[in-house]
Amino acid sequence: MMVKTIANIPVHVNEEGFLTDASEWTREVAGAIASEEGIADLTPEHWRVIDFCRANRTANGKSPTLRQITTGTGLPTKTLFALFPKGPAKKVARIAGLGKPEGCV
């Protein structure tokens, strides 16, 4: 775990750049991580997804599954891939300051 300054805010991140403390997240931090991920502007549709994930994160700070996101926001999976290209599950989790999607091993 290390401290990284994102959008002038020092936050704790793991070696892959995921926030390890969801409470250090701000909307500015999200914007800065999104640019790192190649998303220049977060549109209201992006925010709909990010806000849903923040509101529905698990007790240990994990992002909801893609199916929970599509069910909860009403956005189809295809749209999620357009909004967050190449792996929305991982990208949304990182931008929303939540843990990376994991299996059991």
Added chain:
Amino acid sequence: MKNLLIIGAGTAGTMLANKLVNKLPGWTVTLVDPEPVHLYQPGYLFIPFGVYKRSDVVRPKSTLLPRSARLIQSRVTALDPERCMVRLDHGQILPYDALVIATGADIDPSQTPGLMSPAWGDSVHTFYSLDGSLALAEKLRTWPGGRLVINVVENPIKCPVAPLEFLMLADAFFRERKMRDKVELVYATPLPAAFTKPKAAQRLGRLLDEKGVKVETEFMIERVEPEASRIVSYDERQVAYDLLVSIPVNAGAAFVGASGLGDELNYVRVDPHTLQSTQFENIFALGDAANAPASKAGSVAHFEVDGFVENFMRYIQCKELKPLFDGHANCFVETGDGRGLLIDFNYDTEPLPGRYPLPVVGPFTLLEESRINHWGKLAFRWIYWNVLLRGLPLPAPTRMSMLGKEKIAS
């Protein structure tokens, strides 16, 4: 007399009936299940490789349940939680005082376009059902080789390590048949890596490399194109196959969704530590049917049932439930060539290396390949039929223990 109704006489339902039946004076125990035979689902993994046959993994349900419990062979078509009753196949209404939903999880290939085509059972297979694993065994017996793709459609799935085990057993199977050079093994997974937990990734990350398995990560399948023999992801990546082994979407029972008790995959919303429905206090869910964020596996059902028996006794005495379930799971992971791993973890602790102490037969090695782990996995089938399902005690703790594990700062 009050009635405890258990829907589903699988791993969780059978264990529960056996453990509770003599503890509930004034209560009758009724089980409802459409299938006359009990399936040993962990055995499906071995069937395609000719290790197990059908008779190794089935037993009549009636021989596994206590005599004093009543088994109704029927499907539940509707549940009315407000009026505490369920409707069966032929319209029969069954009232209950307390309800346990233990209907497990089942595959739903219809959710992936193109998966259920005329190629199903020919170039497209699954080992996540008894019929599927038997058909795949038949296929592999004469398969000349080519590109074998294992695809997990979406998580969560039952026994999340089974696809990895399948790949490692396939590697050994084709080597044994002197045709490994004719087979390309590909693993297409929606996750960012085959092993995602830090300690497991560090210790096991090399395993698939060593076995020559190509891993296609973050592959979220949108459709199968059976005419072109390829799978296509939502971001339009294509993976060609000669033989596709699919792990389709896993979901809970439809009546759970229709009753309003279920989540987006029809798993019953429960408190993760007591397994009580978050909506009705006389409804509980055990095993794969519950949406507790634990693995969907028989060992989890076993650890859940242990604590649940105590909590159910508290429930009928109108006492507050205790948070007795900690997410404990453990499973043997076959790695091929007569070797295996053991992993042991819970809600808060990832799989760690070390030793798993078990009187007489142990210790097993955690996160490390050994022969004893493989024998443990094979011996487990006997234990399952003769000890576990009958509700007899095993010399292993219900809650996860750190005994023998290496404590490593993460």
